[in-house]
Amino acid sequence: xxxxxxxxxxxxxxxxxxxxxxxxxxxxxxxxxxxxxxxxxxxxxxxxxxxxxxxxxxxxxxxxxxxxxxxxxxxxxxxxxxxxxxxxxxxxxxxxxxxxxxxxxxxxxxxxxxxxxxxxxxxxxxxxxxxxxxxxxxxxxxxxxxxxxxxxxxxxxxxxxxxxxxxxxxxxxxxxxxxxxxxxxxxxxxxxxxxxxxxxxxxxxxxxxxxxxxxxxxxxxxxxxxxxxxxxxxxxxxxxxxxxxxxxxxxxxxxxxxxxxxxxxxxxxxxxxxxxxxxxxxxxxxxxxxxxxxxxxxxxxxxxxxxxxxxxxxxxxxxxxxxxxxxxxxxxxxxxxxxxxxxxxxxxxxxxxx
Numbered sequence: 001x002x003x004x005x006x007x008x009x010x011x012x013x014x015x016x017x018x019x020x021x022x023x024x025x026x027x028x029x030x031x032x033x034x035x036x037x038x039x040x041x042x043x044x045x046x047x048x049x050x051x052x053x054x055x056x057x058x059x060x061x062x063x064x065x066x067x068x069x070x071x072x073x074x075x076x077x078x079x080x081x082x083x084x085x086x087x088x089x090x091x092x093x094x095x096x097x098x099x100x101x102x103x104x105x106x107x108x109x110x111x112x113x114x115x116x117x118x119x120x121x122x123x124x125x126x127x128x129x130x131x132x133x134x135x136x137x138x139x140x141x142x143x144x145x146x147x148x149x150x151x152x153x154x155x156x157x158x159x160x161x162x163x164x165x166x167x168x169x170x171x172x173x174x175x176x177x178x179x180x181x182x183x184x185x186x187x188x189x190x191x192x193x194x195x196x197x198x199x200x201x202x203x204x205x206x207x208x209x210x211x212x213x214x215x216x217x218x219x220x221x222x223x224x225x226x227x228x229x230x231x232x233x234x235x236x237x238x239x240x241x242x243x244x245x246x247x248x249x250x251x252x253x254x255x256x257x258x259x260x261x262x263x264x265x266x267x268x269x270x271x272x273x274x275x276x277x278x279x280x281x282x283x284x285x286x287x288x289x290x291x292x293x294x295x296x297x298x299x300x301x302x303x304x305x306x307x308x309x310x311x312x313x314x315x316x317x318x319x320x321x322x323x324x325x326x327x328x329x330x331x332x333x334x335x336x337x338x339x340x341x342x343x344x345x346x347x348x349x350x351x352x353x354x
Contacts, residue, residue, distance in 0.1 A: 192250045208243035255285030306339040
């Protein structure tokens with residue numbers, strides 16, 4: 001009751017408040033007119049309006065806004081974490097992880113074992129390739145040699161007929177597996193190929209030059225006098241055989257130590273020019289070469305690095321037009337020129353010509 005009376009009294013309380021009216025801001029003089037009025041006015045209660053929140057319409061989730069499977073799993077895991085696991089559950093989980101680790105370790109061991117095996121196999125193949133590469137060069141040379149020996153013989157007079165080889169050269173080729181005991185004759189190019197193979201196997205080749213060591217020179221009867229006579233020594237007292245002189249060197253090995261009969265027409269040419277005795281004798285191919293060089297020089301046929309044969313010389317040597325064309329002696333000016341690097345081959349053709 002007291003609360004209600006208090007409330008009623010508050011509603012009927014009259015406010016006694018002075019109202020001051022100011023004539024002007026500048027008027028400060030005292031006035032006899034009373035400046036206060038007592039007004040008694042009841043207070044009205046203003047009702048308080050409460051804001052009522054309207055319920056928001058429910059949002060319709062589309063398929064794109066719905067939680068993904070991963071998010072659902074994450075939420076499920078969070079809910080599971082909140083669940084306190086028992087001792088048995090924890091122990092089972094530990095046991096399960098340990099079992100999986102054992103299986104994984106076994107699998108890793110199997111993988112490592114497989115990789116180790118593959119690595120060993122790869123390394124073994126590398127070693128095998130190294131050995132095969134060592135034999136590759138030799139096998140290639142042997143195959144080339146067999147192919148050269150199996151080539152069909154060319155028709156006509158090629159100038160490379162098989163000739164009987166000196167005993168020392170036969171022994172050298174046989175001891176190095178390049179000739180059988182039944183073979184006694186070979187053409188110059190085949191001898192060149194076989195010697196080249198031997199020198200390569202003995203590691204005497206440096207680039208395109210072959211350096212003959214002491215043992216090889218001894219086996220080939222290349223004494224100090226012969227090396228000097230053939231002008232084989234270089235400034236360092238080594239015996240290099242350059243690529244462009246290798247054919248001449250082989251030809252000398254074949255014929256220098258083996259005197260032979262030369263054709264009658266050739267011997268008569270030497271005899272008529274004072275380079276052979278009246279009675280026919282056997283002479284070596286290098287001797288023929290030197291004698292012809294002297295004759296051509298005396299006839300003033302030398303020009304630079306070769307010899308230009310005139311008509312009289314061609315007639316004396318029975319060099320007809322057909323022979324000149326077959327031996328390819330004509331130059332661009334239709335002159336018969338014998339270059340210095342072909343002179344030895346030219347002499348060999350003259351000796352072995354029928």
